[in-house]
Amino acid sequence: MDTIYIEKEVMSFPRTQAILGKYPNARHVPIARYTDIFNAPAQNFRVQKNNPALILAKKHGNLVLPTPPDYHIGGHNNYYFSHMLNCIYDCRYCFLQGMYRSANYVVFVNYDDFFTDIATTTNNNTEPSWFFSGYDCDSLALEPMTHFIEQCLDAFDNLPKAWLEIRTKSTQIRNLTSRTPIDNCVVAYSLSPENIAKSEEHKTPTLNKRISALKSLQDQGWKIGLRFDPLLKAQNFEQLYSELFEQVFSAIDASLVHSVSLGPFRLPKPFFKKMIRLYPESALLSANMSMRDNMLSYDEKTETNMLHFCESQLKDRIQPEQYFPCVSVS
Amino acid sequence: MPAICLITALPSEARPLIEHFRLSALRHKHLRLYQGTLTWPCLTKAKANQTSANQNSTIQKSATSKEVTLYLLQCGVGKLNAAANTGAMLEFLPSINAVINLGIAGSDRPLGQTLIAHCLQDKASSQQWYPHLPSPKHIDNTVSVKVQTVDTPACNYTDDIAFDMEASGIVTAAAKVLDLAFIHSIKVVSDNHESTIERITSKSIGTQLTNCIPVLNNLMAALPFDTVPNLADAEELSQAVQSRIHFSITEQHGLSQLLLRHKALLGELPSETCLLKLATAKSICQHLTGKLALASISY
Secondary structure: OOEEEHHHHHHHOOOHHHHHHHHOOOOOEEOOOEEEEHOOOOHHHHHHHHOOOOEOOOOOOOOOOOOOOOOOOOOEEEEOOOOOOOOEEEOOOOHHHOOOOOOOOOEEEEEEHHHHHHHHHHOOOOOEEEEEOOOOOOOOOOOOHEEEEHHHHHHHOOOOOOEEHHHOOOOOHHHHHOOOOOEEEEEEEOOOOHHHHHEEEEOOOOOOHHHHHHHHHHHHHHHHEEEEEOOOOOOOHHHHHHHHHHHHHHHHHHHHHEEEEEEEOOEHHHHHHHHHHOOOHHHHOOOOOEEEEOEEEOOOOHHHHHHHHHHHHHHOOOOOEEOOOOOOOO | OOEEEEOOOOOOHHHHHHHHOEEEOOOOOOOOOEEEEEEEEEEEEEEEOOOOOOOOOOOEEEEEEEEEEEEEEOOOOOOHHHHHHHHHHHHOOOOEEEEEEEEEEEEOOOOOOOEEEEEEEEOOOEEEEOOOOOHHHHOOOOOEEEEEEOOOOOOOOOOOOOEEEHHHHHHHHOOOOOOOEEEEEEEEEEEHHHHOOOOHHHHHHHHHHHHHEEEEEEHHHHHHHHHHOOHHHHHHHHHHOOOOOOOOOOHHHHHHOOOOOOHHHOOOOOHHHHHHHHOOHHHHHHHHHHHHHHHHOOO
């Protein structure tokens, strides 16, 4: 991290100072609000992705938000939160490229405010509440720097009515494996076939490393989740995904998997338009797409076939109660 | 070849740069412009040729020489001159990919110290911009400060601000067409508490600007031109086809998109001869659309 922008309001926070201490050679730039930089015009996501800066900020309001209706793994009260905006990985399909003007990483250092909001939201519901981390970032990728999840787990340990999903592609699991698993947490890995991961998920851990991390967590007693999301169209789709399921389920105990979900590739049109402008050479983004429900996606027949194939592969390996499709297949 | 325009306010700021880079005057009715070519060996990130349509490319580091077209604009004193001249220059030279403002500034730092702006602020409006800076190690760990553009010379010096009179005008105009990773401001301390503005001379400015040239060179070498997609060949083909066949504005956009998708999915652009045989814009677009519908990705 070469440049760190720091909101003056958080400059003296111990957490800010701890993070700054990890980058002794970075230039420090004091700022009033992170939005002055993050939302500013005349920025190029692709250029910044090459050398992103870190922004340390305080999140005000809306710390915990309801998820979209289809985004759940069985719970009725579903929320997401983002202690960080943007991701160290560079997945070509990622909607963050289309959503944000900046590729700089924002870390909100007022963790306690997140935990307070999570507790308040949980206590306002009679039924259990689910909280999804990793919507606007990868939950674990910068954990050695932020230690957010480490502290988040302490908070959830005291909230038995709250469930936490940690969504990640990262193998930075030391802060999990160094403690006793908590019952109300699912560590969910996004998984793609090895060749797709190599081509489209730049800077991510290999599939084998992710599977190893899953196995370590499962062996230690953590609940794990499998997220085959997004499903990407390919001429050799069936071969790729058959191999993926074989690799994953031969390494882990399927009966102990908390949940499995599939997600079709879908993007809001404005995001897609921005992404193709950034990466016109991307074959993935240049493929034929169609508009449905204000989203760009593969045509309905292709998408249904892809989902059906994956469901048929999963049917033999997991129980129906473990499966949560992101969309219903007609 | 990328094009960079250096922008200074004063002739005495421009002179050492013109001499160092051996720039020659470029004829223009209203602008003071100079032009030259710059080559220097550097490490660049080169993308290996894509061997297939699946984007399975690798990034290789190779020692190459980098060549840029270098322009210099002497814009005159004050932010209005700076904005007006920068805007006119960018209109006249649309190939410019980056602008770098160089000049003297007041700050409570040692005379002659070279600074780079991490923030450009217009004092009158409080509007500010944050250039996306390269790594400090790529620019000799040059100290970064806020460059505050004032309407009249200021002398309330601090060490975290450098006062100038043009930077906000330049960025106002340049940010309309360039990203903030390609708009920078390098300042040399010309006055401080110990040596106030009255002691600045044409000679001292010349010496100070000469001293900042190594940082300027490193900044130019670190500009991330390689990360911007190269659309030139698709654009060239599009122009060639349009010079022979009439395309409406909508069809022109459609053609550009289809050509880029063709290259991304099939690994190359379609042949010009093949496209020209089709005779109408509609048939060309239909042909390309049909071809792309059959294209598939294999991983």
